Amino acid sequence: MSYFTKYVLQKLKWYIIVFFVALFLNFYLPRLIPGNPISGLVAQLTGPGTDVSQANQMHQTFVKEFGLDKSIPVQFFNYVKMLFQGSMGTSFSFYPRSVNSIVAEALPWTLILQVPAFTIGWILGNTLGAISAYKKGVVDHIIFPFSLYINAIPRYAFGMLLMWIFGIILGWFPLAGGYSSSMYPNLSWTFISNAASHYILPFLSVMLVTVGGQAIGMREMSIYELDSDYVLYSRSLGIKDSKIVQFVFKNASLPQITAFGSSLPILITGAVVTEVVFSYPGIGSLLFDAIRQSDYALIQGCTLVIILSVVFANFTLDILYGFIDPRVRTAQMEEVE
Protein backbone atom coordinates (compact mmCIF):
# COMPACT_ATOMS: atom_id res chain seq x y z
CA MET A 1 0.00 0.00 0.00
CA SER A 2 1.42 3.37 -0.92
CA TYR A 3 2.07 5.97 1.71
CA PHE A 4 -0.56 8.21 0.32
CA THR A 5 -3.25 5.53 0.42
CA LYS A 6 -2.37 4.88 4.05
CA TYR A 7 -2.64 8.56 4.79
CA VAL A 8 -6.07 8.74 3.17
CA LEU A 9 -7.30 5.67 5.05
CA GLN A 10 -5.97 7.02 8.32
CA LYS A 11 -7.87 10.26 7.77
CA LEU A 12 -10.97 8.42 6.63
CA LYS A 13 -11.01 6.33 9.80
CA TRP A 14 -10.77 9.44 11.94
CA TYR A 15 -13.54 11.27 10.12
CA ILE A 16 -15.83 8.24 10.36
CA ILE A 17 -15.42 8.28 14.14
CA VAL A 18 -16.08 12.03 14.22
CA PHE A 19 -19.13 11.50 12.09
CA PHE A 20 -20.64 8.88 14.40
CA VAL A 21 -20.06 10.91 17.53
CA ALA A 22 -21.66 13.89 15.82
CA LEU A 23 -24.50 11.67 14.70
CA PHE A 24 -25.20 10.57 18.26
CA LEU A 25 -25.17 14.16 19.55
CA ASN A 26 -27.39 15.12 16.67
CA PHE A 27 -29.80 12.35 17.56
CA TYR A 28 -29.76 12.64 21.32
CA LEU A 29 -29.69 16.34 22.15
CA PRO A 30 -33.02 17.28 20.51
CA ARG A 31 -34.75 14.46 22.42
CA LEU A 32 -34.46 16.66 25.48
CA ILE A 33 -36.82 19.22 23.97
CA PRO A 34 -39.57 20.49 26.27
CA GLY A 35 -43.08 20.49 24.93
CA ASN A 36 -44.42 17.61 22.94
CA PRO A 37 -44.29 18.23 19.21
CA ILE A 38 -46.81 15.43 18.68
CA SER A 39 -49.48 17.23 20.71
CA GLY A 40 -48.92 20.20 18.44
CA LEU A 41 -49.28 18.05 15.36
CA VAL A 42 -52.47 16.41 16.63
CA ALA A 43 -53.95 19.78 17.52
CA GLN A 44 -53.11 21.00 14.05
CA LEU A 45 -54.72 18.05 12.28
CA THR A 46 -57.85 17.84 14.41
CA GLY A 47 -60.28 20.71 14.55
CA PRO A 48 -61.78 22.10 17.75
CA GLY A 49 -64.81 19.80 17.37
CA THR A 50 -63.00 16.44 17.38
CA ASP A 51 -63.75 14.19 20.32
CA VAL A 52 -61.05 13.28 22.82
CA SER A 53 -60.76 9.53 22.20
CA GLN A 54 -60.19 10.12 18.51
CA ALA A 55 -57.44 12.63 19.26
CA ASN A 56 -55.90 10.21 21.75
CA GLN A 57 -55.87 7.48 19.19
CA MET A 58 -54.21 9.77 16.73
CA HIS A 59 -51.63 10.66 19.36
CA GLN A 60 -50.85 6.96 19.91
CA THR A 61 -50.52 6.35 16.18
CA PHE A 62 -48.04 9.17 15.81
CA VAL A 63 -45.97 8.07 18.82
CA LYS A 64 -45.70 4.65 17.14
CA GLU A 65 -45.01 6.08 13.71
CA PHE A 66 -42.17 8.26 14.95
CA GLY A 67 -40.87 5.43 17.16
CA LEU A 68 -40.99 7.56 20.32
CA ASP A 69 -42.24 4.68 22.49
CA LYS A 70 -38.93 2.81 22.28
CA SER A 71 -35.86 3.20 24.52
CA ILE A 72 -33.12 5.68 23.54
CA PRO A 73 -30.53 3.11 22.31
CA VAL A 74 -33.19 1.37 20.20
CA GLN A 75 -34.29 4.73 18.83
CA PHE A 76 -30.68 5.60 17.97
CA PHE A 77 -30.18 2.26 16.26
CA ASN A 78 -33.34 2.81 14.23
CA TYR A 79 -32.24 6.32 13.42
CA VAL A 80 -28.89 5.15 12.06
CA LYS A 81 -30.54 2.29 10.18
CA MET A 82 -33.00 4.69 8.61
CA LEU A 83 -30.19 7.08 7.66
CA PHE A 84 -28.34 4.31 5.88
CA GLN A 85 -31.49 3.45 4.02
CA GLY A 86 -31.44 7.07 2.95
CA SER A 87 -34.25 8.48 5.03
CA MET A 88 -34.08 11.28 7.60
CA GLY A 89 -37.62 10.76 8.85
CA THR A 90 -40.86 12.67 8.58
CA SER A 91 -41.24 16.35 9.28
CA PHE A 92 -43.71 17.40 11.98
CA SER A 93 -44.39 20.85 10.70
CA PHE A 94 -44.71 19.89 7.02
CA TYR A 95 -46.40 16.56 7.82
CA PRO A 96 -46.53 14.21 5.90
CA ARG A 97 -43.58 15.42 3.80
CA SER A 98 -40.26 13.63 4.33
CA VAL A 99 -37.30 15.55 5.73
CA ASN A 100 -35.28 14.33 2.73
CA SER A 101 -37.45 16.09 0.20
CA ILE A 102 -37.54 19.34 2.20
CA VAL A 103 -33.78 19.37 2.76
CA ALA A 104 -33.11 18.37 -0.85
CA GLU A 105 -35.05 21.42 -1.98
CA ALA A 106 -33.01 23.80 0.20
CA LEU A 107 -29.53 22.29 -0.15
CA PRO A 108 -28.74 23.38 -3.74
CA TRP A 109 -29.45 27.00 -2.77
CA THR A 110 -27.00 26.78 0.09
CA LEU A 111 -24.32 25.08 -1.97
CA ILE A 112 -24.63 27.60 -4.80
CA LEU A 113 -24.20 30.37 -2.24
CA GLN A 114 -21.45 29.01 -0.03
CA VAL A 115 -19.05 27.07 -2.24
CA PRO A 116 -18.21 29.96 -4.62
CA ALA A 117 -18.28 32.50 -1.78
CA PHE A 118 -15.75 30.53 0.30
CA THR A 119 -13.50 29.71 -2.66
CA ILE A 120 -13.32 33.25 -3.98
CA GLY A 121 -13.12 34.61 -0.42
CA TRP A 122 -10.16 32.37 0.35
CA ILE A 123 -8.24 33.40 -2.77
CA LEU A 124 -8.96 37.12 -2.40
CA GLY A 125 -8.34 37.16 1.35
CA ASN A 126 -5.01 35.40 1.12
CA THR A 127 -3.83 37.61 -1.70
CA LEU A 128 -4.76 40.74 0.23
CA GLY A 129 -3.11 39.38 3.37
CA ALA A 130 0.14 38.65 1.55
CA ILE A 131 0.13 42.09 -0.07
CA SER A 132 -0.64 43.73 3.26
CA ALA A 133 2.30 41.97 4.93
CA TYR A 134 4.65 42.74 2.07
CA LYS A 135 3.80 46.37 1.42
CA LYS A 136 3.46 47.31 5.10
CA GLY A 137 3.01 51.04 5.70
CA VAL A 138 -0.17 52.67 4.48
CA VAL A 139 -1.58 49.60 2.71
CA ASP A 140 -1.14 47.51 5.82
CA HIS A 141 -2.68 50.21 7.98
CA ILE A 142 -5.77 50.18 5.81
CA ILE A 143 -6.23 46.50 4.93
CA PHE A 144 -5.44 45.15 8.38
CA PRO A 145 -7.82 47.16 10.60
CA PHE A 146 -10.48 46.88 7.92
CA SER A 147 -10.18 43.08 7.84
CA LEU A 148 -10.15 43.00 11.62
CA TYR A 149 -13.29 45.12 11.80
CA ILE A 150 -15.19 42.98 9.29
CA ASN A 151 -14.07 39.96 11.23
CA ALA A 152 -15.36 41.53 14.44
CA ILE A 153 -18.94 41.93 13.23
CA PRO A 154 -21.19 38.89 13.68
CA ARG A 155 -21.30 37.41 10.20
CA TYR A 156 -25.00 37.84 9.71
CA ALA A 157 -24.88 41.42 10.95
CA PHE A 158 -22.48 42.26 8.17
CA GLY A 159 -25.19 40.98 5.82
CA MET A 160 -27.69 43.31 7.51
CA LEU A 161 -25.40 46.29 6.91
CA LEU A 162 -24.93 45.39 3.24
CA MET A 163 -28.66 44.95 2.87
CA TRP A 164 -29.28 48.33 4.43
CA ILE A 165 -26.70 50.17 2.32
CA PHE A 166 -27.26 48.47 -1.07
CA GLY A 167 -30.84 47.34 -0.71
CA ILE A 168 -32.48 50.26 1.11
CA ILE A 169 -30.35 53.38 0.72
CA LEU A 170 -29.09 52.76 -2.81
CA GLY A 171 -31.91 50.42 -3.83
CA TRP A 172 -29.66 48.43 -6.15
CA PHE A 173 -30.69 44.95 -5.06
CA PRO A 174 -33.86 43.25 -3.84
CA LEU A 175 -34.09 42.84 -0.08
CA ALA A 176 -35.01 39.26 0.59
CA GLY A 177 -35.66 35.81 -0.78
CA GLY A 178 -33.88 33.75 -3.38
CA TYR A 179 -36.18 34.98 -6.16
CA SER A 180 -39.31 37.13 -6.49
CA SER A 181 -42.25 35.63 -4.64
CA SER A 182 -44.40 35.77 -7.77
CA MET A 183 -42.11 33.33 -9.56
CA TYR A 184 -41.69 29.58 -9.51
CA PRO A 185 -38.20 28.06 -9.84
CA ASN A 186 -37.51 27.07 -13.45
CA LEU A 187 -34.71 27.36 -15.95
CA SER A 188 -36.01 30.32 -17.94
CA TRP A 189 -33.81 33.34 -18.50
CA THR A 190 -36.11 35.68 -16.56
CA PHE A 191 -36.03 33.42 -13.53
CA ILE A 192 -32.26 33.03 -13.58
CA SER A 193 -31.61 36.74 -13.88
CA ASN A 194 -34.13 37.38 -11.13
CA ALA A 195 -32.45 34.83 -8.86
CA ALA A 196 -29.05 36.32 -9.71
CA SER A 197 -30.07 39.77 -8.53
CA HIS A 198 -31.26 38.23 -5.25
CA TYR A 199 -28.02 36.28 -5.00
CA ILE A 200 -25.53 39.15 -5.10
CA LEU A 201 -26.00 40.53 -1.59
CA PRO A 202 -25.95 37.24 0.35
CA PHE A 203 -22.98 36.17 -1.78
CA LEU A 204 -21.10 39.39 -1.04
CA SER A 205 -21.73 39.11 2.70
CA VAL A 206 -20.45 35.55 2.96
CA MET A 207 -17.54 36.23 0.63
CA LEU A 208 -16.33 39.47 2.23
CA VAL A 209 -16.48 38.03 5.73
CA THR A 210 -14.30 35.15 4.53
CA VAL A 211 -11.88 37.64 2.99
CA GLY A 212 -11.51 39.41 6.34
CA GLY A 213 -10.67 36.27 8.31
CA GLN A 214 -8.30 34.86 5.71
CA ALA A 215 -6.46 38.15 5.19
CA ILE A 216 -5.66 38.40 8.90
CA GLY A 217 -4.28 34.87 9.03
CA MET A 218 -2.30 35.23 5.82
CA ARG A 219 -0.81 38.52 6.92
CA GLU A 220 0.59 36.93 10.04
CA MET A 221 1.92 33.87 8.20
CA SER A 222 3.54 36.05 5.56
CA ILE A 223 5.25 38.29 8.09
CA TYR A 224 7.04 35.23 9.43
CA GLU A 225 7.82 34.00 5.92
CA LEU A 226 9.19 37.37 4.82
CA ASP A 227 11.90 37.11 7.41
CA SER A 228 13.18 33.79 6.12
CA ASP A 229 16.47 33.28 4.34
CA TYR A 230 15.10 32.57 0.90
CA VAL A 231 13.32 35.91 0.82
CA LEU A 232 16.38 37.86 1.92
CA TYR A 233 18.46 35.94 -0.60
CA SER A 234 16.01 36.54 -3.45
CA ARG A 235 15.97 40.21 -2.58
CA SER A 236 19.73 40.46 -2.62
CA LEU A 237 19.69 38.79 -6.05
CA GLY A 238 17.37 41.56 -7.21
CA ILE A 239 14.42 39.32 -8.01
CA LYS A 240 11.25 41.28 -8.68
CA ASP A 241 8.94 42.00 -5.76
CA SER A 242 5.94 40.44 -7.47
CA LYS A 243 7.92 37.21 -7.92
CA ILE A 244 8.94 37.12 -4.25
CA VAL A 245 5.35 37.69 -3.17
CA GLN A 246 4.48 34.63 -5.26
CA PHE A 247 7.02 32.49 -3.38
CA VAL A 248 5.79 33.76 -0.06
CA PHE A 249 2.19 33.18 -1.06
CA LYS A 250 2.90 29.59 -2.03
CA ASN A 251 4.67 28.75 1.21
CA ALA A 252 2.36 30.61 3.53
CA SER A 253 -0.80 29.35 1.88
CA LEU A 254 -0.19 25.75 2.95
CA PRO A 255 -0.84 26.38 6.64
CA GLN A 256 -3.67 28.64 5.50
CA ILE A 257 -5.41 25.60 4.01
CA THR A 258 -5.33 23.90 7.40
CA ALA A 259 -6.47 27.08 9.10
CA PHE A 260 -9.32 27.29 6.65
CA GLY A 261 -10.32 23.73 7.52
CA SER A 262 -10.47 24.43 11.22
CA SER A 263 -12.38 27.68 10.75
CA LEU A 264 -14.91 26.01 8.44
CA PRO A 265 -17.33 24.99 11.22
CA ILE A 266 -17.60 28.64 12.22
CA LEU A 267 -17.65 29.94 8.65
CA ILE A 268 -20.43 27.59 7.61
CA THR A 269 -22.64 28.33 10.60
CA GLY A 270 -22.07 32.04 10.01
CA ALA A 271 -23.17 31.66 6.42
CA VAL A 272 -26.17 29.63 7.50
CA VAL A 273 -27.39 32.40 9.79
CA THR A 274 -26.74 34.95 7.05
CA GLU A 275 -29.38 33.12 5.03
CA VAL A 276 -31.91 33.90 7.75
CA VAL A 277 -31.24 37.63 7.42
CA PHE A 278 -31.83 37.50 3.68
CA SER A 279 -34.69 34.95 3.89
CA TYR A 280 -32.59 33.08 1.35
CA PRO A 281 -34.28 29.70 0.70
CA GLY A 282 -31.39 27.50 1.89
CA ILE A 283 -30.64 25.25 4.86
CA GLY A 284 -30.23 28.20 7.24
CA SER A 285 -33.70 29.59 6.75
CA LEU A 286 -35.09 26.08 6.92
CA LEU A 287 -33.32 25.49 10.24
CA PHE A 288 -34.68 28.78 11.56
CA ASP A 289 -38.27 27.78 10.69
CA ALA A 290 -37.77 24.28 12.10
CA ILE A 291 -36.56 25.73 15.42
CA ARG A 292 -39.60 27.98 15.63
CA GLN A 293 -41.91 25.04 14.97
CA SER A 294 -40.06 22.65 17.33
CA ASP A 295 -39.88 20.30 14.37
CA TYR A 296 -37.06 18.14 15.60
CA ALA A 297 -36.86 15.71 12.72
CA LEU A 298 -36.30 18.70 10.45
CA ILE A 299 -33.84 20.37 12.88
CA GLN A 300 -31.88 17.11 12.95
CA GLY A 301 -32.01 16.94 9.18
CA CYS A 302 -30.55 20.45 8.84
CA THR A 303 -27.87 20.01 11.50
CA LEU A 304 -26.95 16.65 10.00
CA VAL A 305 -26.41 18.26 6.62
CA ILE A 306 -24.28 20.97 8.26
CA ILE A 307 -22.21 18.39 10.16
CA LEU A 308 -21.81 16.23 7.06
CA SER A 309 -20.64 19.12 4.93
CA VAL A 310 -18.12 20.27 7.54
CA VAL A 311 -16.73 16.75 7.96
CA PHE A 312 -16.64 16.19 4.22
CA ALA A 313 -14.99 19.55 3.51
CA ASN A 314 -12.36 18.93 6.19
CA PHE A 315 -11.64 15.50 4.78
CA THR A 316 -11.25 16.94 1.29
CA LEU A 317 -8.94 19.68 2.56
CA ASP A 318 -6.81 17.13 4.41
CA ILE A 319 -6.44 15.04 1.27
CA LEU A 320 -5.71 18.11 -0.81
CA TYR A 321 -3.12 19.21 1.71
CA GLY A 322 -1.40 15.83 1.69
CA PHE A 323 -1.47 15.96 -2.06
CA ILE A 324 0.17 19.37 -2.29
CA ASP A 325 2.73 18.97 0.47
CA PRO A 326 4.52 15.59 0.72
CA ARG A 327 6.17 16.65 3.97
CA VAL A 328 2.80 16.62 5.66
CA ARG A 329 1.99 13.08 4.72
CA THR A 330 4.96 11.78 6.67
CA ALA A 331 4.62 14.24 9.52
CA GLN A 332 0.99 13.47 10.05
CA MET A 333 1.52 9.72 9.86
CA GLU A 334 3.93 10.07 12.76
CA GLU A 335 1.56 12.28 14.70
CA VAL A 336 -1.30 9.82 14.43
CA GLU A 337 0.77 6.88 15.63
Add this chain to the structure above:
Amino acid sequence: MLEILKNLFNSYKVVVGALILTAVILFGFVGPLFSDMSPTEMVGLLYQEPSEEYILGTDNFGRDIFNELMFATRTSLIVGVLAGLVATLIGTTLGLFAGYLGGVVDSVINSLTNLFLTVPPFVILILVSISLETRSIYLLAFLIGFTSWPWVTRSVRSQTMSLRNRKHVDIARISGFNIFEILGREILPYIMSYVFMTFSIQVAFGIIQEATLSMLGLGPFNVVTLGKMLQWATMYEAMSAGAWWAFVPPIFLVSLISFSLKYINSGMDEVFNPKLRK
Protein backbone atom coordinates in the same frame (compact mmCIF):
# COMPACT_ATOMS: atom_id res chain seq x y z
CA MET B 1 5.80 43.05 35.48
CA LEU B 2 6.06 46.82 35.29
CA GLU B 3 8.31 46.39 32.30
CA ILE B 4 5.65 44.35 30.49
CA LEU B 5 2.95 46.93 31.23
CA LYS B 6 5.19 49.69 29.95
CA ASN B 7 5.83 47.76 26.76
CA LEU B 8 2.14 47.09 26.35
CA PHE B 9 1.25 50.75 26.64
CA ASN B 10 3.87 51.62 24.05
CA SER B 11 1.83 49.70 21.51
CA TYR B 12 -0.73 52.01 19.93
CA LYS B 13 -2.93 49.02 19.18
CA VAL B 14 -3.20 48.12 22.84
CA VAL B 15 -3.87 51.72 23.81
CA VAL B 16 -6.52 52.33 21.13
CA GLY B 17 -8.18 49.00 21.90
CA ALA B 18 -8.16 49.62 25.64
CA LEU B 19 -9.64 53.10 25.22
CA ILE B 20 -12.50 51.81 23.07
CA LEU B 21 -13.15 48.95 25.44
CA THR B 22 -13.17 51.21 28.49
CA ALA B 23 -15.67 53.50 26.80
CA VAL B 24 -17.97 50.57 26.04
CA ILE B 25 -17.66 49.19 29.57
CA LEU B 26 -18.52 52.61 31.03
CA PHE B 27 -21.49 52.84 28.68
CA GLY B 28 -22.76 49.40 29.74
CA PHE B 29 -22.06 49.51 33.46
CA VAL B 30 -22.21 53.17 34.46
CA GLY B 31 -24.84 54.24 31.92
CA PRO B 32 -27.70 52.19 33.39
CA LEU B 33 -27.10 53.80 36.79
CA PHE B 34 -28.33 57.09 35.36
CA SER B 35 -31.36 55.53 33.77
CA ASP B 36 -34.63 55.74 35.64
CA MET B 37 -36.51 53.26 33.50
CA SER B 38 -36.31 49.57 32.75
CA PRO B 39 -34.99 48.63 29.30
CA THR B 40 -38.32 47.03 28.39
CA GLU B 41 -40.47 50.01 29.29
CA MET B 42 -42.59 51.15 26.35
CA VAL B 43 -42.37 54.89 26.07
CA GLY B 44 -43.35 55.74 22.52
CA LEU B 45 -44.80 54.41 19.30
CA LEU B 46 -43.36 51.87 16.92
CA TYR B 47 -40.13 52.89 15.14
CA GLN B 48 -40.07 56.58 16.01
CA GLU B 49 -37.17 58.39 14.43
CA PRO B 50 -34.27 59.64 16.57
CA SER B 51 -35.28 62.92 18.17
CA GLU B 52 -34.41 65.08 21.15
CA GLU B 53 -36.63 62.97 23.35
CA TYR B 54 -35.31 59.62 22.15
CA ILE B 55 -31.72 60.05 21.00
CA LEU B 56 -31.74 56.83 19.01
CA GLY B 57 -35.46 56.57 18.37
CA THR B 58 -37.71 53.72 19.44
CA ASP B 59 -37.86 50.05 18.51
CA ASN B 60 -40.73 47.83 17.35
CA PHE B 61 -42.20 47.74 20.88
CA GLY B 62 -41.92 51.51 21.26
CA ARG B 63 -39.00 51.25 23.67
CA ASP B 64 -36.28 53.87 23.94
CA ILE B 65 -33.39 52.33 22.00
CA PHE B 66 -30.63 54.33 23.68
CA ASN B 67 -31.79 53.13 27.09
CA GLU B 68 -32.21 49.56 25.86
CA LEU B 69 -28.74 49.68 24.33
CA MET B 70 -27.03 50.43 27.66
CA PHE B 71 -28.64 47.48 29.39
CA ALA B 72 -28.06 45.21 26.39
CA THR B 73 -24.38 46.14 26.31
CA ARG B 74 -24.08 45.22 29.97
CA THR B 75 -25.76 41.82 29.48
CA SER B 76 -23.72 41.02 26.39
CA LEU B 77 -20.48 41.93 28.17
CA ILE B 78 -21.40 39.69 31.11
CA VAL B 79 -22.22 36.78 28.79
CA GLY B 80 -18.98 37.30 26.85
CA VAL B 81 -16.74 37.51 29.91
CA LEU B 82 -18.33 34.48 31.58
CA ALA B 83 -18.18 32.43 28.39
CA GLY B 84 -14.55 33.50 27.94
CA LEU B 85 -13.71 32.49 31.51
CA VAL B 86 -15.32 29.06 31.15
CA ALA B 87 -13.62 28.38 27.81
CA THR B 88 -10.22 29.60 29.03
CA LEU B 89 -10.45 27.64 32.28
CA ILE B 90 -11.42 24.33 30.65
CA GLY B 91 -9.10 24.85 27.71
CA THR B 92 -6.06 25.85 29.77
CA THR B 93 -6.48 22.98 32.23
CA LEU B 94 -6.82 20.37 29.50
CA GLY B 95 -4.01 21.94 27.47
CA LEU B 96 -1.61 22.00 30.43
CA PHE B 97 -2.21 18.35 31.28
CA ALA B 98 -2.10 17.17 27.67
CA GLY B 99 1.05 19.10 26.88
CA TYR B 100 2.89 18.24 30.09
CA LEU B 101 1.95 14.58 30.50
CA GLY B 102 2.02 13.51 26.85
CA GLY B 103 1.35 9.84 26.16
CA VAL B 104 -2.13 8.43 26.59
CA VAL B 105 -3.54 11.49 28.36
CA ASP B 106 -2.34 13.64 25.49
CA SER B 107 -3.79 11.32 22.85
CA VAL B 108 -7.18 11.25 24.55
CA ILE B 109 -7.36 15.00 25.12
CA ASN B 110 -6.02 15.73 21.66
CA SER B 111 -8.57 13.48 19.97
CA LEU B 112 -11.34 15.06 21.99
CA THR B 113 -10.10 18.51 21.02
CA ASN B 114 -9.96 17.64 17.33
CA LEU B 115 -13.38 16.08 17.56
CA PHE B 116 -14.91 19.23 19.00
CA LEU B 117 -13.04 21.35 16.48
CA THR B 118 -14.63 19.42 13.64
CA VAL B 119 -18.19 19.16 14.93
CA PRO B 120 -19.49 22.72 14.55
CA PRO B 121 -19.83 24.11 18.10
CA PHE B 122 -22.80 26.03 16.88
CA VAL B 123 -24.73 22.91 16.00
CA ILE B 124 -24.21 21.61 19.54
CA LEU B 125 -25.29 24.98 20.92
CA ILE B 126 -28.45 24.91 18.83
CA LEU B 127 -29.27 21.34 19.79
CA VAL B 128 -28.74 22.00 23.51
CA SER B 129 -30.44 25.40 23.51
CA ILE B 130 -33.66 24.14 21.99
CA SER B 131 -33.87 21.43 24.64
CA LEU B 132 -33.71 23.79 27.62
CA GLU B 133 -36.86 24.82 29.50
CA THR B 134 -35.46 28.19 30.45
CA ARG B 135 -32.33 29.95 29.35
CA SER B 136 -30.71 32.33 31.80
CA ILE B 137 -27.74 34.40 30.69
CA TYR B 138 -25.50 32.39 33.02
CA LEU B 139 -26.54 29.06 31.56
CA LEU B 140 -26.12 30.40 28.06
CA ALA B 141 -22.68 31.83 28.85
CA PHE B 142 -21.65 28.50 30.33
CA LEU B 143 -22.84 26.65 27.23
CA ILE B 144 -21.02 29.00 24.90
CA GLY B 145 -17.82 28.63 26.91
CA PHE B 146 -18.29 24.90 27.06
CA THR B 147 -18.38 24.62 23.27
CA SER B 148 -15.43 26.89 22.51
CA TRP B 149 -12.63 25.54 24.72
CA PRO B 150 -10.92 23.39 22.01
CA TRP B 151 -9.18 26.42 20.48
CA VAL B 152 -7.67 27.26 23.85
CA THR B 153 -6.62 23.67 24.54
CA ARG B 154 -4.87 23.41 21.23
CA SER B 155 -2.70 26.48 21.71
CA VAL B 156 -1.98 25.96 25.42
CA ARG B 157 -1.02 22.36 24.68
CA SER B 158 1.59 23.31 22.12
CA GLN B 159 2.99 26.06 24.38
CA THR B 160 3.25 23.64 27.28
CA MET B 161 4.99 21.02 25.14
CA SER B 162 7.71 23.48 24.24
CA LEU B 163 8.24 24.27 27.94
CA ARG B 164 8.14 20.87 29.56
CA ASN B 165 11.78 19.99 28.90
CA ARG B 166 13.21 23.25 30.20
CA LYS B 167 15.78 23.01 33.00
CA HIS B 168 13.69 24.70 35.69
CA VAL B 169 10.87 22.26 35.03
CA ASP B 170 13.26 19.32 35.28
CA ILE B 171 14.63 20.65 38.55
CA ALA B 172 11.14 21.02 39.99
CA ARG B 173 10.38 17.48 38.90
CA ILE B 174 13.44 15.90 40.57
CA SER B 175 12.84 17.99 43.67
CA GLY B 176 9.65 16.01 44.08
CA PHE B 177 7.05 18.67 43.44
CA ASN B 178 3.71 17.23 42.44
CA ILE B 179 2.15 17.86 39.06
CA PHE B 180 -0.11 20.68 40.25
CA GLU B 181 2.83 22.58 41.73
CA ILE B 182 4.86 22.09 38.58
CA LEU B 183 2.07 23.17 36.26
CA GLY B 184 1.05 26.08 38.49
CA ARG B 185 4.52 27.42 39.31
CA GLU B 186 6.85 26.33 36.56
CA ILE B 187 4.69 26.36 33.46
CA LEU B 188 1.60 28.51 33.83
CA PRO B 189 3.47 31.74 34.69
CA TYR B 190 5.46 31.41 31.47
CA ILE B 191 2.41 31.12 29.27
CA MET B 192 0.24 33.56 31.21
CA SER B 193 0.50 36.30 28.60
CA TYR B 194 -0.59 33.75 26.08
CA VAL B 195 -3.53 32.59 28.17
CA PHE B 196 -4.62 36.18 28.67
CA MET B 197 -4.51 36.81 24.93
CA THR B 198 -6.61 33.72 24.30
CA PHE B 199 -9.05 34.91 26.94
CA SER B 200 -9.55 38.24 25.19
CA ILE B 201 -10.32 36.44 21.92
CA GLN B 202 -12.71 34.08 23.70
CA VAL B 203 -14.63 37.00 25.20
CA ALA B 204 -15.07 38.49 21.73
CA PHE B 205 -16.13 35.12 20.41
CA GLY B 206 -18.61 34.65 23.26
CA ILE B 207 -20.30 37.96 22.53
CA ILE B 208 -20.60 37.08 18.85
CA GLN B 209 -21.94 33.60 19.63
CA GLU B 210 -24.59 35.10 21.89
CA ALA B 211 -25.59 37.51 19.16
CA THR B 212 -25.80 34.68 16.65
CA LEU B 213 -27.79 32.35 18.90
CA SER B 214 -30.21 35.15 19.74
CA MET B 215 -30.65 35.80 16.05
CA LEU B 216 -32.02 32.28 15.66
CA GLY B 217 -34.44 32.92 18.51
CA LEU B 218 -32.38 30.93 21.01
CA GLY B 219 -31.22 33.83 23.17
CA PRO B 220 -31.60 34.15 26.93
CA PHE B 221 -35.07 34.77 28.37
CA ASN B 222 -36.32 37.94 30.05
CA VAL B 223 -33.32 40.13 29.33
CA VAL B 224 -32.25 42.50 26.60
CA THR B 225 -29.03 41.63 24.80
CA LEU B 226 -27.45 43.14 21.71
CA GLY B 227 -28.25 39.93 19.80
CA LYS B 228 -31.90 40.01 20.82
CA MET B 229 -32.22 43.63 19.71
CA LEU B 230 -30.96 42.49 16.29
CA GLN B 231 -33.40 39.60 16.21
CA TRP B 232 -36.34 41.89 17.01
CA ALA B 233 -35.22 44.29 14.32
CA THR B 234 -35.15 41.45 11.79
CA MET B 235 -38.43 39.85 12.86
CA TYR B 236 -40.34 43.12 12.93
CA GLU B 237 -38.89 44.26 9.61
CA ALA B 238 -37.00 47.31 10.76
CA MET B 239 -35.14 47.04 7.47
CA SER B 240 -38.08 47.61 5.14
CA ALA B 241 -39.56 50.13 7.58
CA GLY B 242 -36.35 52.12 7.06
CA ALA B 243 -35.69 52.11 10.83
CA TRP B 244 -31.89 51.89 10.66
CA TRP B 245 -31.65 53.07 14.27
CA ALA B 246 -33.08 49.72 15.39
CA PHE B 247 -30.22 47.64 14.05
CA VAL B 248 -27.21 49.84 13.26
CA PRO B 249 -26.45 50.81 16.90
CA PRO B 250 -26.48 47.22 18.25
CA ILE B 251 -24.29 46.04 15.36
CA PHE B 252 -21.96 48.95 16.00
CA LEU B 253 -21.63 48.04 19.69
CA VAL B 254 -21.09 44.29 19.15
CA SER B 255 -18.42 44.95 16.59
CA LEU B 256 -16.84 47.69 18.69
CA ILE B 257 -16.40 45.33 21.65
CA SER B 258 -15.11 42.52 19.53
CA PHE B 259 -12.87 44.78 17.45
CA SER B 260 -11.28 46.41 20.50
CA LEU B 261 -10.55 43.00 22.06
CA LYS B 262 -9.01 41.68 18.87
CA TYR B 263 -7.01 44.86 18.38
CA ILE B 264 -5.63 44.59 21.92
CA ASN B 265 -4.83 40.96 21.21
CA SER B 266 -2.99 41.83 18.03
CA GLY B 267 -1.04 44.55 19.84
CA MET B 268 -0.09 42.15 22.64
CA ASP B 269 1.01 39.63 20.06
CA GLU B 270 3.43 42.20 18.66
CA VAL B 271 4.77 43.01 22.11
CA PHE B 272 5.34 39.37 23.00
CA ASN B 273 6.54 38.23 19.54
CA PRO B 274 8.97 40.92 18.48
CA LYS B 275 9.18 39.34 15.03
CA LEU B 276 5.75 40.67 14.17
CA ARG B 277 6.59 44.20 15.24
CA LYS B 278 8.44 45.52 12.20
